[in-house]
Each structure stands twice: as structure tokens, then as C-alpha cells.
Amino acid sequence: MNATASSGRTFPGGLGFLRPPAEIELGAYGLDLRGLRVADIGAGEGRLALGAARDAASVLAVDPDRGALARGRAAARRQGVSNVKFSEGAAQSLRLPDASFDVVIFSWTL
Amino acid sequence: MVDALQEAHRILVDRGVFVDARPDSRVSARVRATSARGRVIGTIGTQRLTKMDDTMSDRAVRDVLRRKLFHSRRRGRLWHAIPFEDIGELNDYLTDHLRFSRRVQWLVPAARRRTPLFVERAVRFEILEKKSNDGLTSA
Numbered sequence: 001m002n003a004t005a006s007s008g009r010t011f012p013g014g015l016g017f018l019r020p021p022a023e024i025e026l027g028a029y030g031l032d033l034r035g036l037r038v039a040d041i042g043a044g045e046g047r048l049a050l051g052a053a054r055d056a057a058s059v060l061a062v063d064p065d066r067g068a069l070a071r072g073r074a075a076a077r078r079q080g081v082s083n084v085k086f087s088e089g090a091a092q093s094l095r096l097p098d099a100s101f102d103v104v105i106f107s108w109t110l
Numbered sequence: 111m112v113d114a115l116q117e118a119h120r121i122l123v124d125r126g127v128f129v130d131a132r133p134d135s136r137v138s139a140r141v142r143a144t145s146a147r148g149r150v151i152g153t154i155g156t157q158r159l160t161k162m163d164d165t166m167s168d169r170a171v172r173d174v175l176r177r178k179l180f181h182s183r184r185r186g187r188l189w190h191a192i193p194f195e196d197i198g199e200l201n202d203y204l205t206d207h208l209r210f211s212r213r214v215q216w217l218v219p220a221a222r223r224r225t226p227l228f229v230e231r232a233v234r235f236e237i238l239e240k241k242s243n244d245g246l247t248s249a
Contacts, residue, residue, distance in 0.1 A: 020190040020233060028188040029129055029237060039121060041114070091114035096121045104118045107131040110111055110167040 001087030022051020025107065036102040041091045042109030046084060052105070053084045060101070062089040111170035119179045124242040128180060130171055133209060134187060134232035135164045141200070141214055142228040146191040151223055152214040160209045171236065180238035187234045194227045203229075 019025075025048060026033070033055040040049040043061035045068045053059045053076075061084060063069055069086040077086050089095060091109055118128050133156075141152035156164075174180055194200040204212055216223065 018192055020188060024188065024190075025131065025233070025235075028186055029131075029235060030186075031129070031183070031237070041118065042249065047181060075113060091117060093113075094117045094121055097119055099123045099126075101121050101126060102123055102218070103129070104122055104128045105129045105131070107129070108133065110114065110130055110169065 019047055019108070022048050026051050029032070031103065033103065038103045038105065039094075039096070039098065039101040040105045040107070041089075041094070042106060043072065044068045046075060046086065048105060048107050049084050049086075050075060050079060050081055051055065052103075053081050056103075057083065059084045060096075062087045062091075062096075064088060064090050111165055111172055113144065115170055115174045116179070119174065122208040122240045123238070124240060126240045127183070128238040128240065129235060130167075130238065131233060131235035132164065132167065134210070134234040135161050137232040138215075139210065139229050139231040141189055141216075142191070142230055143222075143224045144148075144226065146193075146228045146230065148228065151218045152216045154214055154229065155211040156209055157211055171238075175238070176201045178241055180240055183239050185234070185236045187232050189230050190233055191228045191230045194225075194229065197223060200227050200229065 033052055035057050038056040038059045040046070040052065040059060040061045041058065043049045043063045046061045048060035049059045049072065061069070061072055066088060069088060072086045081093045091106065122128060122169055135156035138153040138155050140150045141154065142148040143151045175182060194203065200214065
């Protein structure tokens with residue numbers, strides 16, 4: 001079984017595949033993330049964060065769910081991604097410095 | 111929600127980019143038969159409370175735009191298809207879904223509901239840019 005997104009490409013998936021693939025969603029945004037510092041707030045298991053890490057200089061994935069963050073870290077290790085950090089936090093009170101990111105993503109967060 | 115948007119604004123550099131992407135509850139999800147591009151045989155609405163939440167989120171975004179913390183660069187929508195082997199699997203999925211209505215509004219008789227099924231949902235997004243000379247005020 002495959003999941004598809006608007007481009008018509010197909011991707012391996014199934015019932016666990018309930019969100020668009022990162023490359024499709026990020027592609028739709030039309031942003032050039034090369035060399036940028038990205039914060040993915042409400043990142044869950046890092047679906048978008050890991051996708052953004054392919055181009056971005058660094059990605060911070062923030063989520064209140066420790067279990068999801070642990071799964072995200074494991075996925076990053078598996079994929080050999082070293083420029084993503086996972087951090088516990090809530091969108092309403094981010095413990096992050098002012099003016100420290102070039103791009104902030106709220107995907108399915110608000 | 112406004113608090114979260116203000117936090118996003120705070121951690122962004124001047125002219126930094128903020129992306130807000132969410133399921134689009136203004137558009138019913140489509141149930142397609144046999145393939146992700148197959149015939150639309152049903153629709154699935156959004157639960158009333160979820161629509162109200164989405165309206166609140168829209169208001170929060172409008173608020174930060176009105177306060178000139180950001181300006182809108184671009185809006186768009188993408189479609190995402192979720193596969194289901196059969197109607198039973200789809201019904202199970204809908205039973206405890208937090209956004210979708212509990213049942214499909216079928217557009218064809220039961221005999222013509224060929225499987226597999228694909229639920230195609232809209233995801234809308236807006237790209238905002240932090241204004242370099244912001245006028246941050248209390249909400």
C-alpha cells in the first residue's frame with residue numbers, strides 16, 4: 001500500500017503514513033532552506049525536521065511529547081542525520097534565544 | 111495561539127520566515143475509489159469543535175498580521191492521500207479521529223464503493239515574513 005501526495009509521486013506508507021511526506025510538504029512551501037537555521041515547533045517524531053535537515057544548516061525539533069522526541073532521535077541516528085536536535089518544549093513558551101532562527105515551522109501545530 | 115505566534119516572532123531573525131500549515135477544514139476530504147486519482151465516491155466533513163478550533167487559529171494568524179508582526183508572502187494548498195484497504199478499515203480510522211466526522215457521506219450506492227479507498231485531504235499553508243521593524247504590542 002502506498003500513500004500519495006499532490007505531485008502524483010507515490011511513497012511507501014500505510015495507515016501509519018498519515019501526514020504528507022516531508023519532501024512534498026517542504027516542496028510546496030517553496031523555501032530554499034540551504035544554510036539556514038530552522039525551528040520545527042510541534043515537530044512530533046521529526047517528520048519535517050529530518051526532511052528539512054537535508055538542506056538546512058541546522059534544525060531544532062521542539063515538541064512536548066518525550067516519547068515522540070525519543071523516536072525522532074532514533075530516526076535521526078538511523079538516517080545518519082547529525083544536524084537535527086530534539087528538544088522538549090511547548091510552542092507557547094519556547095526556551096530559546098531571541099532572533100536565533102531564520103525559519104520557524106508550525107506544521108499541524110496551531 | 112497568539113502566544114505561540116508571538117514566540118515564533120520572537121525567535122525569528124528580522125525578515126525571518128514563519129510557516130503555518132494545517133489541515134484545511136473548509137474543504138471536505140474526498141474518498142476516492144481504487145486509486146489516489148480514482149473517482150470521488152464520498153466525502154468526509156470536519157467535526158464542529160475542530161472547525162471552531164481552526165477558526166480560532168485563523169483569527170490568531172489574522173491578529174499577528176493586523177498587528178504588523180508579519181506580512182503574508184504566499185498561501186497555498188496541497189493534497190495528501192491516505193490509503194485504506196476497505197471500508198471497515200476506513201470506518202475504524204474514523205471512529206476515534208480527532209478531526210474528521212465519524213462517517214463518510216457516500217455519493218454512490220454501496221455496490222459501487224470499490225476498494226481500496228483513498229482519503230484525500232487538503233492541507234493549507236501560509237508563508238509569513240517577520241517584519242524587520244516590528245510593532246510588537248500586547249495581544
